[in-house]
Amino acid sequence: xxxxxMRLACKPADYKSDIKPIWCPGCGDYHVLMSFTRAFAELGxxxxxxxxxxxxxxxxxxxxYTNCYGFHGVHxxxxxxxxxxxxxxxxxxxxxxSGDGDGYSIGGNHFLHACRRNIDMTYVVMDxxxxxxxxxxxxxTTEPEFDTALSPGGTGLRPFHPLVIALASGANFIxxxxxxxxxxxxxxLVEAIRHPGFSFVEILSxxxxxxxxxxxxxxxxxxxxxxxxxxxxxxxxxxMTDDGFNIGILYRGDRRPYRPAIxxxxxxxxELEKDFEL
Amino acid sequence: xxxxxxAPKVATVADLLxxxxxxxxxxxxxxxxxxxxxxxxxNPELVRVFRDLARAEGIHRDEIRRLAGDIDVAAHAQxxxxxxxxxxxxxxxxxxxxxxxxxxxxxQLALVGEQHALAYFESVVATAxxxxxxxxxxxxxxxEAEHVNLVHRxxxxxxxxxxxxxxDDDPPSQQE
Numbered sequence: 001x002x003x004x005x006m007r008l009a010c011k012p013a014d015y016k017s018d019i020k021p022i023w024c025p026g027c028g029d030y031h032v033l034m035s036f037t038r039a040f041a042e043l044g045x046x047x048x049x050x051x052x053x054x055x056x057x058x059x060x061x062x063x064x065y066t067n068c069y070g071f072h073g074v075h076x077x078x079x080x081x082x083x084x085x086x087x088x089x090x091x092x093x094x095x096x097x098s099g100d101g102d103g104y105s106i107g108g109n110h111f112l113h114a115c116r117r118n119i120d121m122t123y124v125v126m127d128x129x130x131x132x133x134x135x136x137x138x139x140x141t142t143e144p145e146f147d148t149a150l151s152p153g154g155t156g157l158r159p160f161h162p163l164v165i166a167l168a169s170g171a172n173f174i175x176x177x178x179x180x181x182x183x184x185x186x187x188x189l190v191e192a193i194r195h196p197g198f199s200f201v202e203i204l205s206x207x208x209x210x211x212x213x214x215x216x217x218x219x220x221x222x223x224x225x226x227x228x229x230x231x232x233x234x235x236x237x238x239x240m241t242d243d244g245f246n247i248g249i250l251y252r253g254d255r256r257p258y259r260p261a262i263x264x265x266x267x268x269x270x271e272l273e274k275d276f277e278l
Numbered sequence: 279x280x281x282x283x284x285a286p287k288v289a290t291v292a293d294l295l296x297x298x299x300x301x302x303x304x305x306x307x308x309x310x311x312x313x314x315x316x317x318x319x320x321n322p323e324l325v326r327v328f329r330d331l332a333r334a335e336g337i338h339r340d341e342i343r344r345l346a347g348d349i350d351v352a353a354h355a356q357x358x359x360x361x362x363x364x365x366x367x368x369x370x371x372x373x374x375x376x377x378x379x380x381x382x383x384x385x386q387l388a389l390v391g392e393q394h395a396l397a398y399f400e401s402v403v404a405t406a407x408x409x410x411x412x413x414x415x416x417x418x419x420x421x422e423a424e425h426v427n428l429v430h431r432x433x434x435x436x437x438x439x440x441x442x443x444x445x446d447d448d449p450p451s452q453q454e
Contacts, residue, residue, distance in 0.1 A: 011356075013307075024451065025315040025375035136453050149453045180373055183361055206373065209451050215373060 010044045012037035017067045026215075028179030028205030029058060032126055033065050035179075035203075036095070038186035040068070043093075043193060050093045053082040055107060058133045059099035059126035059205070076106030079114040079123065086121050087260050093193060094121040101131040104140040104160050111162075115169035115198055120257040122192045122199040125162065126179070128207035128214065136210035148210075162202055163239045167232060167251055172197030174235065174251040175228075178221040179205040181247070188249060197257040204245070217245070224248030284362040288402050291410045292349050293358045295342055298418055299351040300359035301395055302339035305368035306332050312375055312384075319377035319450075327384045335368070338421075367394035378444050381436040389429045396422040 015037040023029050040050060050068035054060035055078035063070025069092075073081045082096045103111055103125045114123065129146075131137040138151045140160035147154045166174050173195040177185040185203060192199035204221065206214035220243075228249040229235050235251035288294045313328035343351055359366070368391035376383070399418040406412035 020314045020318060022318055025312075025319055025377050025379070026373055028373065030311070030315075030372050135451060180371070181364070183365060184363060208373070208376070210453070218373065 010041040012041045015040045015047055015050075015066050015068060017065055019064050021061065021065050023058060023061070024207075024209045026206075026208035027058070028128065028203075028207075028214075029062070029126055031179040031182045032059070032124070032185070032203055032205055033062055034182040035177075035185035035189055036062065036066060036097075036124075038182065039189035039193065040066075042186065042190050045093055049091070050095065051082075051085060052095050052097060053078050053085065054097040055099075055102040056133075057099040057102045057131070058128075058207075059097055060102060062097045076102055076108075076110065078102070079107060079110040082121055082123075083114060083117065083119050086119050087258075088262060090120070090259065095189075095193065096121060096123045098123065098125045099132075099139075100125060100127040100129060100141045100160075100162075101137075101139040104162055108140070108160075112165065112169045115166050115171040115200065117258050118170055118172055118197045118255055120196055120198070120259075122189070122201065124189070124192075124201045124203060126203050126205040127162070128205050128211060129159075130207050130210050132207045132210055161239075163200075163250065164236065166200040167236055167239060170198070170255065171200040171251075172253040172255050172257070173199035173201075173249070174239070175199075175201045175249045176247055177201060177203045178217060178245075178247055179203050180218050181221070184223075184247065191249060195252060197253070197255055220245045221247050224250060228252040230254055284364060285398060285401070286359050286361065288358075288406070288411055288415075290408065291414055292346070292351075292354055294402065294411050294414055294418075295346045295349060296351045296354035296357075297359045298399075299339060299342045299346070300355040301366045301368050301398070302335050302342060303352075303355070304366045305335040305370075305391060306339060308369045308372070309335060312370070312372070315375055316377070316379075321377060321379070323381065324379060324384060327381045331384070331388055367391065367398045376444060377450070378446060380439045380443055382433065382438050385429055385433050385436060389426065389433070392422060392425040392429055396426055 047068045052063040052066050052068050053071045054063050055073055056075040063072055071081055078096050078098055082094050086094045127141055129139060129141045131139050136148060136150055138146060138155045144156050145154040163174055173192055175188045177188050188201060192201050204217055206217055222245060224246050230252055239250055286297050288297055309328045309332035313325050316324040370387040370391045374387055399415050399422055402415040403412055403419055406415055
């Protein structure tokens with residue numbers, strides 16, 4: 001079967017599992033799941049060649065809702081798991097799903113070094129500016145004045161700027177999407193997965209339960225008016241000066257992905273297991 | 279909804295049937311997804327409403343498949359029924375869903391979807407160069423206009439709920 005035939009033969013539904021999502025009705029993550037399955041179908045990848053890795057949080061439920069291989073890892077460590085997987089099984093397509101709490105706070109350090117290392121995988125962060133699963137604590141991207149019972153008067157803290165940090169740390173592809181535009185998001189995910197190296201896609205995905213104000217995002221997002229650049233300085237200026245609702249591919253770098261030389265296994269696993277015997 | 283410029287290009291009757299088929303198929307998927315959400319969140323009345331809407335769209339989808347005869351509209355749709363921006367017209371906005379939503383809200387979503395489909399087929403009529411495409415698109419316009427009227431008639435049975443419809447004294451998720 002040719003790659004075109006393979007692509008036409010794949011339908012988004014082929015990548016959905018039988019498990020029904022338990023996100024709140026209205027949650028942006030439903031659309032992100034749709035974008036994942038549409039992107040996989042467009043790429044025509046066999047589901048057994050894709051691995052969706054996640055950490056903890058509402059967004060991190062996503063591996064269960066696809067019928068690809070999945071790994072629902074520990075909080076903030078999805079990138080470490082995914083990096084290990086990709087360097088040892090480079091033939092697999094590795095997509096990592098996270099949220100702004102999991103990815104930027106608990107997993108913040110892994111984020112920096114995954115960008116720097118530039119392993120060929122795609123990191124998708126569903127950013128809703130809140131910890132949704134644990135009932136609405138401020139996350140690193142929460143606005144300083146966001147005032148709730150859990151953050152009286154707001155945190156007063158400057159929000160984290162994930163795209164700038166990704167660029168400065170060496171990510172090879174940077175994009176911002178909005179969950180409410182699943183076709184556009186799927187198209188960006190296709191580009192991100194195809195692009196060599198570490199691709200970072202931030203998806204603004206409203207939390208309708210703890211941030212009902214984010215329903216307004218639909219009217220605030222707008223398409224990036226210019227094509228993606230491979231010049232980090234231009235990209236930095238664009239990302240630093242935009243309003244946070246600029247949607248599209250913002251940076252497409254040409255750094256060579258990190259591919260460590262993996263030799264044949266030199267350790268006998270049964271010998272190794274003996275070391276850990278209690 | 280996408281603008282006419284971003285909607286799929288329709289050059290032949292087969293293209294039009296494929297796009298019409300995809301619009302209805304997408305609507306079935308979307309209503310079923312909303313019904314699943316309502317099932318998970320224990321809103322049985324809305325489960326019934328969304329399943330009924332999915333069934334109705336499924337009947338339209340199957341009618342288009344019959345109308346297409348030997349043309350494999352599902353396969354052709356994979357090639358031609360692609361929206362550059364936005365989604366196909368009857369894919370109602372999932373962001374508007376709420377676990378306490380009422381039949382009135384569901385019908386409002388359905389109404390928007392039908393109006394978008396009507397506008398889409400009207401745009402095909404306005405721009406069609408092929409006489410066969412124009413004639414069939416006019417039939418779809420008539421059909422979608424009837425669907426819009428049907429939703430309006432159903433809305434008479436389900437008046438707008440009071441502003442307090444989303445108030446929940448014991449919500450499943452709240453800050454403590």
